[in-house]
Amino acid sequence: MITISKMLENNRKWSSQITKTDPEYFLRTADNQTPEVLWIGCSDSRVGPDQLVSLPMGSVFVHRNIGNIFATNDLNCLAVLEYAVDELKVPNIVVCGHYRCGGVHAAMQHSGIQPVDLWLDQIRFIYQNHATKLDQLDGDERWNRLAEINVEAQVHNICRNTIVREAWKRGQDINIVGLIYDVHDGVLKQLGLEFNSIDSWRDYYKKTAP
Ligand SMILES: [Zn+2]
Known part of the structure; x- marks a missing residue:
């Protein structure tokens, strides 16, 4: 079982290892951060964003919650987006499920x-909106789809947000x-969504809106 003292011991080893390989690392990064990605992912413990994309420390500004939801009424989500866009000026935003x-x-x-049920209502609504197609699929296929x-849906929530649009x-x-x-394998796949302007998002949305 993991204990706090084991974690602290690991931390000291990690810190001295970093300092050994890059003596200036902590001095260089102590005053500011310049991440290139805002990552909105699930809280799931199995794989973290840093491991998935193998980027150096300092590259990814992270927000995680259950179900990788960008909730437009959640102050936490909005604060992360505002800070990432307006202050850090991240050039990439990834929603990763x-x-x-x-x-x-x-x-x-x-x-x-319960709080988790209320939080997941946001995915439940998406399920209900697509129920006709989803209910034609079997268990795991429906779950994955x-x-x-x-x-x-979360990508669209971000594109729709005033912080990004402005x-x-x-x-x-x-x-x-x-x-x-x-x-099963940790391999990432793009879902065919990529927007870099209000027009690119509007065009896609118009074509695919029900
Ligand atoms: Zn998850």
Whole structure:
């Protein structure tokens, strides 16, 4: 079992290893950060964003919650987006989901009044909106397809947000993509969504809106 003292011991080893390989690292990064990606992912413990894309420390500004939701009424999500776009000027925003997501599964199974149920209602609504097609699929296929549709919906939530739209209007470079990975092999796949301007998003949205 992991203990706090083991974690602290690991931390000291890690810190001295970094200092050994790059003596200036902590001095260089102590005053500011310049990440190139805002990563909105699931809280799932199996794989973290840094491992998935193998980028150096300092490259990824991270927001995670159950079901990788960008909730437009959630102050935490909005604060992260605002800081990443307006202050850090990240050129990339990634929404990353994963197959076999427990949050997505729960959203298909039941509802209730516990905080996690209320949070997952946001995926439940997406499921209901696509129920005709999703209900034609069998168990795992339906589960995985809903995970993909959920990523797509969150990408649209971000593109629809004033923080991003105003930045695009100012001419700020922001590329927004939806990715998903399989917990069986950790391989990422792009979901065909990529927007770098208000027009690119509007064109896609017009073509695919029901
Ligand atoms: Zn998940």
